[in-house]
Amino acid sequence: MTEGFGTGCHLHLIDGSAFIFRAFHALPPLTRKSDGLPIGAVAGFCNMIHKYVQDNRGPDAPTHVAVIFDKGSHTFRTDLYPDYKANRDEMPADLRPQIPLTREATRAFNIACIEKENYEADDIIATYARLAVEKGGRVTIVSSDKDLMQLVGNGVEMLDAMKNKRIGVEEVEAKFGVGPDRVVDVQALAGDSVDNVPGAPGIGIKTAAQLIQDYGDLETLLDRAEEIKQPKRRQTLIEHRAQIELSKKLVTLDAETPLDETLDDLEVKDPDAETLLGFLAQMEFRTLLKRVADALGAEPPALSETSPAAADPAAPETPAALPFDPEGYECVRHAAALEVWIGRAQGRGRVAVDTETTGLDEMRVDLVGISLSVEPGQACYIPLGHREGEGDLFGSAALAGGQMPMDEALALLKPLLEDPAVMKIGQNMKYDAKILARHGIAVAPIDDTMLMSYAMHAGLHGHSMDALSERYLGHAPIPIKSLLGSGKSQITFDKVPVAEAVKYAAEDADVTLRLAELFKPQLHRAKVTTVYETLERPLVPVLAEMEMHGIKVDRDTLSRMSNAFAQKMAALEAEIHDLAGESFNVGSPKQLGEILFDKMSLAGGKKGKTGAYATGADVLEDLAAEGHDLPARVLDWRQLSKLKSTYTDALQDHINPETGRVHTSYVITGAVTGRLASTDPNLQNIPVRSEEGRRIREAFVAEEGKVLLSLDYSQIELRILAHVAGIDALKEAFREGQDIHAMTASEMFDVPMAEMTPEIRRRAKAINFGVIYGISGFGLARNLRIPRSEAQGFIDRYFERFPGIRDYMDATVAFAKEHGYVQTLFGRRIHTPEIGAKGPQAGFARRAAINAPIQGTAADIIRRAMIRMPAAIEGLPAKMLLQVHDELIFEVEAGAAEDVADRARAVMERAGLPAVALDVPLVVDAGQGPNWAAAH
DNA sequence: TGATTCACG
DNA sequence: GACGTACGTGAATCAG
The missing domain is CATH 3.30.420.10 (Ribonuclease H-like superfamily/Ribonuclease H)
Structure with missing residues (x-):
């Protein structure tokens, strides 16, 4: 067959992905004996390919054959419509590692293996089918996928390999009510929930087929939509015209895909017995190995019972056993x-x-x-x-x-x-x-x-x-x-x-x-x-x-602020020395403690493990509240000192001289819960809570003509708590978009929402956060500065009103004790080795175990959003720059900010899907501006 | 180098 | 019954 593909040739195009999924779901989860690699789908796939080869040896045998696979999830369709196939479940974990092996298997059978980045298998199939028909050949598409039915006719037919049933023009008409040439029109109207093609709401295949029969084709139908008698249907078609036209683009296969292999490259070749049997032996497919060897008339290679090394004599026994040399x-x-x-x-x-x-x-x-x-x-x-x-001074x-x-x-x-x-x-x-x-x-x-x-x-x-x-x-x-x-x-x-x-x-x-x-x-x-x-x-x-x-950081802004801070600090320092009656290092907690509690003999001096007085902000605040000026000034000085040294000064040293921007580094393994950590510099703790500190964010700017866009999850951890603990009242409040802290307060203190005061709400808010952290009476008391007994009363009341919370906490701790870890909704495991400890560590471990699934699930959700984000904003003039736990910051060309915000919000709000559907909505707030302060 | 303090979610 | 305690981080600073 040296003349190449032409009249009399018969091309078979196998839908490889369909084979894989069928194989995967049809077979139990087999694993390779020697190392536990999941192998069921590969086994099924090989069986199906072998059966296919055996079944197609007769007089009507193909002259050319290829297995076509999908590659990647990005295609021109996702560019047109980011939600395309967005409903698809993620590939099962056990299947994923088997995907490359199915490619290897195809090659081992000596069958052309075709895939192309950014193109769906269906488009490649459409293209080969067109080429084959143009050259006068026949085509059989081995698949039962309805999306391929538009290709049938004119020398192309389909074959359902499972049922061994051919699908021709008649079968397509039976399914879609129209001929193959109008199938895309019907699909465009009916949509497809599997691929998430929108179509026209309320119109299914039956109605769609009727409409196309009546009007001839989709374009005519849409142009003459006013003539439709049923008012609802008429309105739908007129209102959703753009969506229907988009749907048609999505379902129409592209028969002009650029191809790397010509038709001639697909010519049928006999398998090389050694290669094929070698592959099957490596996979440890005992039965199939024998069957294929029989078919090839060859001797099957030996398959060792015990040692995986036998399959590959060069391989060492275990990675650890071989000495380092x-x-x-x-x-x-x-x-x-x-x-x-x-x-x-x-x-x-x-x-x-x-x-x-x-x-x-x-x-x-x-x-x-x-x-x-x-x-x-x-x-x-x-x-x-x-x-x-040595090198000289200059080089x-x-x-x-x-x-x-x-x-x-x-x-x-x-x-x-x-x-x-x-x-x-x-x-x-x-x-x-x-x-x-x-x-x-x-x-x-x-x-x-x-x-x-x-x-x-x-x-x-x-x-x-x-x-x-x-x-x-x-x-x-x-x-x-x-x-x-x-x-x-x-x-x-x-x-x-x-x-x-x-x-x-x-x-x-x-x-x-x-x-x-x-x-x-x-x-x-x-x-x-x-x-x-x-x-x-x-x-x-x-x-x-x-x-x-x-991210671009403006040095001049920081420098100016730094000078201002220095001046204020100097003034405060003089005042502090004056109040103390002597000069000392305000930055030294040790010296400060001695001044406060020894020299001035203020009450409340407590020494820690190291024998030094505690001078933390809470201690100083208490003293200031009693009317002492010195601790109040020190608090002010400390705030400025922090802002200056950690932010306005240090940040300038992090501006890259080549890019003029600050490049943080995220540590993926930085936090046990799944959160990221940001280092060198840490851009996840840039001030925001104090007015003075927040101004540092003005130095984080967008380039000329661009804006910073910030999107943050609203109350994500409380929403997750409502979901995992199954608290109906909280879920309800989130669904209705209520003020969650006010609602908690109302429920706890029997205050109608209309009569809510900021103070009552503040207390409820502290309790809500406390719950996420594994609340204790002591901690809440300290946070709210109320007596411990009162705090305990609040907690008791909270558990009474929301009994599911206590159940969740108890169940989580019990799980941790039994398994030694807790997990997030997405299966991330956080080990809790201290959970069984005696003493104060037990309390820490208990609270950490309660918090980890909540914080960790939130971390998983934003990770999923980040991973999907590049594809979602592709083509838009936008870059994702920063992540701050529940917030993403983008730099966007000013005109595109709304567009990007919409896309990014959609990705973030749906980030749990399809793996996890929360009982509460995720809500994302957005802001934009010339700098981070304005965007937040 | 460890402890302390404080910035963030 | 006492014991200490809010969860998760990183950086700057002091003191030894």
């Missing part, structure tokens, strides 16, 4: 050697990557070298920027010899690091991804051992590589300090001799790879695969983007 590490100095490593990584489909740099600020440091590991114990280091010698030292030019090495590595078929494994990949992004490399896909540990072990221990290696591999890696030294004489990594760097850097890649091999299968067993794959890993590129973009 720096002799196994290679220094790569030439392109040829690097190409060998790249080839090995490609062959293996995964590689651990680590970058070495001159510091920790990803936006400023220089790349010094890269290490790779493809098998435990085998790693290399590619030195790129090591320097030696850095000369590059050391024996290093590849950085450009050359990166050009070779780029295809590997961006190869969608090769998993790049890192420890804290966000760091490496940002470094590489600055060199034009978009690393993907990624796995991250730090995030795997976080998903499995949050609350148990830290997730640094050194900690993980020691704990799980029994190996303490070379400490960085041994290379760089510490303190004043500390050097940067580029000054480390290459020979030393090889041992350190290659070991890091080696450790990372071993940790990934250990952790990956454990994720399934710990039931946190979904958490890792939907809440941790996808956040990495989103945060990297936000951090690299940064």
Whole structure:
């Protein structure tokens, strides 16, 4: 068949995704015996492909065949309509890791495997079908998906492989009431709840078909909509014309998809027995292996009963068992050697990557070298920027010899690091991804051992590589300090001799790879695969983007405020010294305590563990309330001191000289609950509560012509509490948009809403927050500055009115005691190892356990929103810049602010779906302005 | 380096 | 019955 595709040829196009989902749902959740990898869908898929091949060998056998898959969820349809397929359930956690294996399986059967980023399988199918028909061939689409039925006719038919039933023009007419050429018109009117195509409200397939039959086609129908007799129907069509036309665009397949493979590439080929049987053996499909071997007339390879190593004799027994040996590490100095490593990584489909740099600020440091590991114990280091010698005053030292030019090495590595078929494994990949992004490399896909540990072990221990290696591999890696030294004489990594760097850097890649091999299968067993794959890993590129973009901070504004603060502080300081009758360091709690409680002998002096008087704000406030001026002045001074040192001064040092912006760094594993932490600088604690402090936000500005847009969840934690504790009264109040604190107050103190006073409301508000934190009489008493007995009375009353709260608290603590962890609505686990402790820790652990599911669920929700945000605002002139726990800040071209706000709000308010539908609405408030103070 | 203080949600 | 206590963070500062 060298003439290529033409008359007499018969093309089969298999809807691969449909096969996978059918296989997944039809089979029990099988796992691979040797390592627990879920494998059921792959098994079913292979069975279906094998059966398909066997069933299609006769005289009408296809000459060309391809399996077509969906790739990614972004398509031109989501651009047209961001909600397209937004109702889809997320892919089950057990299925996700099997997706790449179905591609491998297809290739193992020697069948063309087609997928294309940003295009749905259906569009690719439409395009091949058109091409085949144009060349005079016939087409069979192996699928029963109604969305493909518009392609039937003119030499194209469908085949339902399960029922072994062909679908031709007649069958399509039976289903849609119109011919294939008008199917899209009917779909546009009827909509589709599965794909979330809106259509015309109240019109189903029956009515739609009738209308199209009557008017011929959709365009005529819409143009002549006034003629429709039924008033409701007429109005619907006129009112929703735009929506119907959009729906038609969504359901119409694009037969002009750009293709990488020609029809000729799809020619049927016999499978290579060794490859196919090898794959099936690797999957450990015993029965299928034998069946396929019989069909091929080949001998099935042996499948060992016990050891997974038998399948791959080169593989070590366990990652931990192999000793660490720096002799196994290679220094790569030439392109040829690097190409060998790249080839090995490609062959293996995964590689651990680590970058070495001159510091920790990803936006400023220089790349010094890269290490790779493809098998435990085998790693290399590619030195790129090591320097030696002194260097003169104006420049850095000369590059050391024996290093590849950085450009050359990166050009070779780029295809590997961006190869969608090769998993790049890192420890804290966000760091490496940002470094590489600055060199034009978009690393993907990624796995991250730090995030795997976080998903499995949050609350148990830290997730640094050194900690993980020691704990799980029994190996303490070379400490960085041994290379760089510490303190004043500390050097940067580029000054480390290459020979030393090889041992350190290659070991890091080696450790990372071993940790990934250990952790990956454990994720399934710990039931946190979904958490890792939907809440941790996808956040990495989103945060990297936000951090690299940064937010503009106006130095002059900060500088002016700093000067003003300094003046006020000096005045206060003089006054304080005057009141004290002597000069002392106002910033020293020790000296202040001695002045207050020894020299002035004020009452209330309490010494802490260290023997120093406590001089916290609460203590000083009490003293000030008694009429003492000195503590009042100190409070003012402290506020200014804080604002000046932490904000107006320190923030200026964080302005990147190249970008003029401040680039924070989010620590994904920073808080046990799932919240992010912001560091260097912390942009999650910029003042807002005091008037004076809030003005610091005026220094956070939008670029010329743009605005800052802030969207924040209203009362998200209380809403989650209402949901998880099942408090009907609270749910009701949220549904009706009531003032929740006032409603609580009314309920507790029997005050009608109309007669609510700010003081009563304030108390209820404190109680509401107290509940989220695991309330205690003591804590509430201190917060409200009321007697403990009175506070306890409030709490008792609260529990009486909302009995579900107590049940929730008791149930949560009992769960923690039984399991050693608590979890969020999305399955995030937070370990509570102290829950069974005796003594005061028990109280802490108890309250933390009560708070964690609430705070953690809120954290999960905003994570989900952030992960979906780039797609939702794609094409709009907007960038997501910051996250402050329940708030997202964007920088937007002024004209597009409303648009972006609408899209972003929709994403945030629906962020729990489809995994979790809360019983209460999520409400998002928005604001915009030239700076953060104005936007909030 | 640890304790204290205070900024945020 | 006493014991201490609101939940989660990061940064600056003092003192040893």
